[in-house]
Amino acid sequence: MTRLLIVAAALAALSSAATAQSVPVTLSEWKIELPRDTVHAGSVTFRLKNEGNMVHGFHVTGAGVEKDAPQIAAGQSLSLTATLKPGTYELYCPMAELTHKQAGMVRKLTVIAGETPAAPKKPEF
Numbered sequence: 001m002t003r004l005l006i007v008a009a010a011l012a013a014l015s016s017a018a019t020a021q022s023v024p025v026t027l028s029e030w031k032i033e034l035p036r037d038t039v040h041a042g043s044v045t046f047r048l049k050n051e052g053n054m055v056h057g058f059h060v061t062g063a064g065v066e067k068d069a070p071q072i073a074a075g076q077s078l079s080l081t082a083t084l085k086p087g088t089y090e091l092y093c094p095m096a097e098l099t100h101k102q103a104g105m106v107r108k109l110t111v112i113a114g115e116t117p118a119a120p121k122k123p124e125f
Contacts (some may be wrong), residue, residue: 027048040113056093065085089111
């Protein structure tokens with residue numbers, strides 16, 4: 001029985017990771033570009049690419065979430081994953097004592113309730 005529970009938990013974790021939404025984000029001098037301003041609640045992976053000429057950062061705040069990506073050098077990419085609940089979030093570059101944010105590197109992201117995921121299939125033994 002314990003093995004069955006471990007397998008079920010592992011399958012649920014894999015299912016959750018597989019359903020993470022991927023959102024490409026382009027950072028450059030003084031803007032944050034997203035293909036959309038609305039995502040479904042749940043796991044969201046921001047695929048960050050710095051197309052600017054200087055170091056940028058990425059911060060997500062709202063609905064109890066405060067999450068930072070490491071600094072991203074010009075021409076570099078990385079990912080940041082956060083679990084987001086329905087609500088409004090602010091995405092911004094926290095560099096240089098928030099002067100990047102003040103210069104326009106800020107966006108709002110709306111998170112809406114997602115569709116109920118299908119129950120994972122029970123493993124057959």
